[in-house]
Amino acid sequence: MNNVIGSARVSVQLNGTSLFVVFEGTEQEIVDGYNTLWQVNAIGANAELEWLHAGQAVAITSVERFKSGLFNRAFLRALDNPEACRAAKGSRGGGALKDFARAQAEKQWEALPSVRIIRPDAVIAPYVYRMQLKSATPEWQCERVDGNVD
Numbered sequence: 001m002n003n004v005i006g007s008a009r010v011s012v013q014l015n016g017t018s019l020f021v022v023f024e025g026t027e028q029e030i031v032d033g034y035n036t037l038w039q040v041n042a043i044g045a046n047a048e049l050e051w052l053h054a055g056q057a058v059a060i061t062s063v064e065r066f067k068s069g070l071f072n073r074a075f076l077r078a079l080d081n082p083e084a085c086r087a088a089k090g091s092r093g094g095g096a097l098k099d100f101a102r103a104q105a106e107k108q109w110e111a112l113p114s115v116r117i118i119r120p121d122a123v124i125a126p127y128v129y130r131m132q133l134k135s136a137t138p139e140w141q142c143e144r145v146d147g148n149v150d
Helices: 027-039 063-079 082-088 092-111
Strands: 008-015 018-024 050-053 056-061 116-118 127-132 143-146
Touching: 008 027, 018 027, 018 063, 027 056, 027 063, 063 092
Parallel strands: none
Antiparallel strands: 008 018, 018 056, 050 056, 116 127, 127 143
């Protein structure tokens, strides 16, 4: 498993009760990744895609919702897999297929790298993002400042 969902590279940051889902790639790859997670209800209907810069965007959700969406995605993919369906044949309520999907979703969750985003005042503008990947050099940062609250 890798951290590609849709066609975007995805990483996460746990921020209290919220989960920041960070998408990286071209604009189309980011939108595809966001739509993939939105369609399986991993990201809420009101969670908008916020652009950090041209190659990076973030959406906010909860850990429970995100993991549930990963399970939904894995289950739908398992339904398209004839081998997984044959292996689950005869299990009551699709239990074996659900177990297979649950294991795949857990592998996907474990494969997602963790990043650090500093976002003060999440409720009001100005939003300031500082992003630093674990694999990046310490001096690499990108910032975006929106709005001005007086």
